[in-house]
């Protein structure tokens with residue numbers, strides 16, 4: 001049977017896996033994403049990890065069906081490059097061209113990580129018989145991938161559905177991208193500590209709880225914040241209630257715009273705190289949503305969601321992506 005090399009280029013971790021073309025994972029490995037180097041350092045690292053997997057597993061180069069990549073963005077999808085990403089030391093790097101040379105195949109498909117995520121759900125997950133679905137990830141950022149009428153949305157450069165920059169408050173807190181009131185500025189792994197600090201320093205100024213002490217010592221992480229929410233820390237719960245409304249506004253905007261039947265949620269932050277982040281949405285969404293409410297489910301693939309999606313790209317390629325790369329399938 002033929003196999004696929006799948007790659008998940010994250011801001012923190014770089015995962016490489018091999019899959020049989022029926023979708024079964026053979027083996028995957030994960031390393032820290034290189035934070036320094038040249039424009040091909042990441043592609044070289046991918047090839048190095050894949051080569052080791054391939055020889056360790058006794059696979060043959062001729063059995064390789066193709067290479068699928070889900071990467072942090074923003075992307076220039078035609079060139080298969082990441083352009084000026086704010087989340088990694090190497091801000092711009094090439095994927096498609098060097099990988100095509102290293103693996104000696106033209107069949108290298110590169111998309112945004114959440115685009116891979118939604119395609120994985122469509123091909124192998126809860127979206128198998130569903131034509132309208134959205135994949136939303138809450139981790140160090142907030143991202144989304146969208147299938148409408150069975151078709152994968154891509155955009156002119158591969159950056160359609162940047163849902164993390166949906167405006168949830170027009171006069172709100174400033175996002176890492178510079179925009180005002182973006183969803184990601186509040187609800188992402190990088191946003192939560194900054195928002196908590198902002199809230200404590202500007203709104204809960206005269207209050208004193210465990211949380212405000214941690215903020216003064218610059219010790220707040222998303223994990224610590226949710227721990228304090230669970231303990232009932234007064235200021236943490238107050239911020240958490242705001243966060244629930246922010247998340248409801250974000251999810252509602254996605255639902256209003258794409259009219260999905262299903263929303264699949266992934267990302268380490270959401271999966272580790274599903275009860276606190278996602279469960280409350282069911283009651284809050286009705287305040288904001290105009291469309292019929294979709295089902296909301298956690299991805300069944302956990303941390304493997306993007307990797308599985310990258311494999312799905314090669315196994316059942318979206319027609320639009322083949323057109324972009326000039327393949328006639």
Ligand SMILES: [Zn+2]
Nearest residue numbers: 165175177182
């Ligand atoms: Zn933004």
